[in-house]
Amino acid sequence: MLNTLRMILNLRVSSFANMLIYYLQRLPWLGRRISDRIYGNLRIKRIAAVFAFCLSLLWGFLAHSLYVGLVIFFPVRAADGHLSTPEQLALFWHIFFLLSFIIAGVANIKMLEPKRDKYIAVKLMRLSATRYMQATLGYRYAAFLVFLLPALLFFSARLGASPLTGVIVAIATTLWRLVCELLHLWIFRRTGTILIKHNLIVWLVILGGLAAAYAPLQLEWIPATGTLLINGPVMFLIAALGLTAGIRLFRFTRYEDAVEAATKRDDPLLDLGKVMADAQKSTVRTKESDYTAETLSSKAFEGKKGFAYLNAIFFARHRSLIYEPVKKRLAVLGGLGAAALLAVFVFRQQAASVAAGLGHLLPILLIVQYFLSVGERICKALFYHCDLKLLRHSFYRQAAAEHFRLRLARILGLNLLIAGILGLILTIVASVAGDFSVNRSSLILMWICVLSLSVFFSVHHLFSYYIFQPYTTELNAKNPFFLIFNWVISMVSVITIQMRPDPLYFTIAVLALSVLYLGCAFALVPKYAPRTFRVK
Incomplete structure (x- = not known):
């Protein structure tokens, strides 16, 4: 699995480095000084790849910090004059639960997400779909925990939460995402439905979740959701479900149909007509x-x-x-x-x-x-x-x-x-x-x-x-x-x-x-x- 993961990361970093060079060439003043020959310069490409990898890690920490800080902590802190610190903490966990558990559990799942590197690795490079999914899911949620943990510890501590609570919630969030991955896979295998492609369902969950998350701030009402989230039995149940889901996902060996369904539209190099036909059936479909x-x-x-x-x-x-x-x-x-x-x-x-x-x-x-x-x-x-x-x-x-x-x-x-x-x-x-x-x-x-x-x-x-x-x-x-x-x-x-x-x-x-x-x-x-x- 480590060799598979290394190959996938090399593929992603190389693609990201090429994209970085491409868009740097489009910048005013700087772009004119970057020649197309840089794509063929192995030494510079390696430096660009290292820089791209470091930038992706930095962005991971920054993105999660901005998410927890601006989207969750700042709105709660803005109500400082109306709420006590314990009430602010309860609202913090309430918003975090609805956004990171409910909304993300429907809209931010990677199992059936179309990705270019998924197509290249499985379709073009003939990598096993099972090995690909096991490696990417393992790396995805290990990195997710590493990126989320510092942000959650820092901002929750400013509202009086203990470090242990922050660690437990970060782990529970990661394990819950594994449960959601398994549920999406189960729905697909049972019904053939790719839930994240049903825009009506996804947007209803997003809008309903956002309304339920931020309404208490306007109404100055403290829901019990936050207290329920950090409750010991609830955390234990989430941990048990998450560990079970992780084991099931790791032992599952029939990812071929899920990868096939996710890569149908990611075929721009060999079958552009099919891509456009698929796209025409969704957001840009016309009628006779x-x-x-x-x-x-x-x-x-x-x-x-x-x-x-x-x-x-x-x-x-x-x-x-x-x-x-x-x-x-x-x-x-x-x-x-x-x-x-x-x-x-x-x-x-x-x-x-x-x-x-x-x-x-x-x-x-x-x-x-x-x-x-x-x-x-x-x-x-x-x-x-x-x-x-x-x-x-x-x-x-x-x-x-x-x-x-x-x-x-x-x-x-x-x-x-x-x-x-x-x-x-x-x-x-x-x-x-x-x-x-x-x-x-x-x-x-x-x-x-x-x-x-x-x-x-x-x-x-x-x-x-x-x-x-x-x-x-x-x-x-x-x-x-x-x-x-x-x-x-x-x-x-x-x-x-x-x-x-x-x-x-x-x-x-x-x-x-x-x-x-x-x-x-x-x-x-x-x-x-x-x-x-x-x-x-």
């Missing part, structure tokens, strides 16, 4: 009903020329990709609005209290608008059905600013429609729950926030697409700058929610940032997109 005689007729686009004509054809012939997500979001908003109205009539006093404090809930719109925005899905559809072939031509890249403006107008219109419905529902619910005249100023600020955020995220998704162009021919987002940029936006959103800013200042900041982002996009896309907007 989109191609009616009316949409196929050029008469429907008379008066349009150039890129306006091209984009008009695209949006007309891919209606299911463009408008179905909008309809689903509107349906969800309608259902949630009806449920909120019902709750208002059942819990009149609590609803009036929430309506009176509507302004302090405005930062939550950051997360809400991020998930309601349809920009990311439209960018994927644009890449697969339009840009994938056209980006190979320099004239199309040079005209990036022109089709950026055309597409932004379309995406902005859809997101403003969703934002308008959201604002209308919030206005109705708040007016029924409280006095409209009292909540008028909060409702005005809410409308400004909702519309500004729809502009912000419309620009954000399309700007990120043009400047970073993260999608490979496999429809995977692998550009590290794109991932870091989105991660920073997410972290800022989480931190802002926990800071509880003044509603007026928050609204002014959101409006100003949206206008500034729009201006920066119009300035930067013409300058950089002709060079960055290309097929990777």
Whole structure:
């Protein structure tokens, strides 16, 4: 197994080193000084591989520290004036449990995750699927424990937890992930279902888990989840289940079908057509009903020329990709609005209290608008059905600013429609729950926030697409700058929610940032997109 693990790590480090060199070449000033000959320089490649390995280890510690610190510890610490230290610790364990046990147990499982190195090792290098899975799972969770333990010890100690408790929780978290790996494998072998590819289930768990994790901070309520997590019998049960799952996974010898299912889409080198066919069945699938005689007729686009004509054809012939997500979001908003109205009539006093404090809930719109925005899905559809072939031509890249403006107008219109419905529902619910005249100023600020955020995220998704162009021919987002940029936006959103800013200042900041982002996009896309907007 050690030889297998060494080969897999060499493969990963080599791939990471090549990717590091590639993206360093794309940096301003520095990139011009890095020649393509570096790929063939064995000595430099070895140095780059060592650096890449050290960087991956450093990132492991940093990522877990940022996760525990910014996502869990900081929100709890921000409630310092309202909660005692033991209450903060209970909330810390509550949030950690929901995020690291419940959400991660569904959405962050590696057993059936498509990976390039999995395809290369098993399909191309003919490594045994069983040996590959045993080695990678062993390394994954050994590294997970090593990376998580220092962060958990440091931040939990600042809230009064003993070092022993931190060690026990870190071990229990690792063992629980093994239980989840076994459960996902069991579900796949019984039903053929790859749970992590069911986006509806995954996102319901993520959104429900996030709401349950952070709601106590807003309600100043201390749930018993945290106390239950560090309970001795519970820890013993998790340890027993985890050890049993680890033994079962290590002794299991029929991983071939699981690896085969996970690597079906990771075949970019030998069977690109199959990759695209698989991708077309999911997020970028079109329907025959989109191609009616009316949409196929050029008469429907008379008066349009150039890129306006091209984009008009695209949006007309891919209606299911463009408008179905909008309809689903509107349906969800309608259902949630009806449920909120019902709750208002059942819990009149609590609803009036929430309506009176509507302004302090405005930062939550950051997360809400991020998930309601349809920009990311439209960018994927644009890449697969339009840009994938056209980006190979320099004239199309040079005209990036022109089709950026055309597409932004379309995406902005859809997101403003969703934002308008959201604002209308919030206005109705708040007016029924409280006095409209009292909540008028909060409702005005809410409308400004909702519309500004729809502009912000419309620009954000399309700007990120043009400047970073993260999608490979496999429809995977692998550009590290794109991932870091989105991660920073997410972290800022989480931190802002926990800071509880003044509603007026928050609204002014959101409006100003949206206008500034729009201006920066119009300035930067013409300058950089002709060079960055290309097929990777």
